[in-house]
Amino acid sequence: MKILSGTAHPQLAEGLASYLGEPLGGVDVRRFPDGEVFVKIVDNIRGRDLFVIQPICNPPNENLMELLIMIDAAKRASAARITAVLPYFGYARQDRKDQPRVPITAKLVANLLVAAGTDRVLTLDLHSQQIQGFFDIPVDHLTASPVMVKALRAKNLAEMVIVAPDTGGVKTAYAYAQKLGCGLAIAAKQRKNAREVESINVVGDVKDRDVILVDDLVTTAGTLCGAAALLRQHGARSIRAMVTHSLVTAEGVDRLKHSAIEELITTDSVPAKDWGGFPVSVLSIAELLGEAILRIHNNQSVTSLFKV
DSSP states (O other): OEEEEOSSOHHHHHHHHHHHTOOBOOEEEEEOTTSOEEEEEOSOOTTOEEEEEOOOOSSHHHHHHHHHHHHHHHHHTTOSEEEEEESSOTTTTOOSOOSTTOOOHHHHHHHHHHHHTOOEEEEEOOSSGGGGGGOSSOEEEEOSHHHHHHHHHHTOOTTEEEEESSGGGHHHHHHHHHHHTOEEEEEEEEEOSSSOEEEEEEESOOTTOEEEEEEEEESSOHHHHHHHHHHHHTTOSEEEEEEEEEOOOHHHHHHHHTSSOOEEEEESSSOOOOOTTOOEEEEOOHHHHHHHHHHHHTTOOOGGGGOO
16 A cells, blocks of 8 residues: 655645554655646555545645646556545536536546546545546545534534535435434525525424534535524524535635634544634544545445444
8 A cells, every 4th residue: 555645635644644554655746837737756656556645625726637647647657556535526516517508527527537547536525426426437435424423422412403504415414313313404595696695494493402504515604604594593592514625715714703603513624724713623534534545455345434
């Protein structure tokens, strides 16, 4: 086994390497004066089972291109198998044609990864499950629920209700509600534009309950904050948000600080950011991904990693 990391999230890569007891392989990543990416793999990887760790987070184009070039370099250096470890799969929101003359960029990214020489993909909480079908290579799609559920149970909330902030998140919210043995509710929404969301109604009982809003990712926090305001109007006692990928912009942080949300629970799938004093609990996924890498390397089942 050999583990390589791009420059997108070195802290997570170090955590994975520490869990696996394997040192990170040497990679020289530089930029030419005109901005082009140069990658040289320092260590000998001929015949190795290679795992390349790189979330496609901000800036997504730079990180994606760096990942593709690393994979191409590894393929040409005769690695036996190359697994792209994507804690966050960028461009996942563009997974269908919902209006005329728009791309399906998630499929394009899948094609690029395969064309570069990727043999296998390991990722976490895709925006939509069908993205797995965009690949003609094996995809191991993990969920952060074992880590998240453990953290929620530790809070000992008496009257907990899991809430989907929109109809698209109902399946995820239902899975969490089943694992925690608590109630389920839905906040219906209507999107005005890419930055603004208008929440309309709540389906389910949230009065005098400790509400947990569940989503896969957050950027401008419009959906979460709109749903939180609606839940507060319906008598929720406390409101927390639980999100796997926190890609929050400065606008999103400001919106969270002025919202009804008391705390954000998230993972370190993308690098840490300045939350400006807003209460955030960051949970590590290094052990979850590390165990998956170990099992893939040893040709063992990863099914048990979905159990809480």
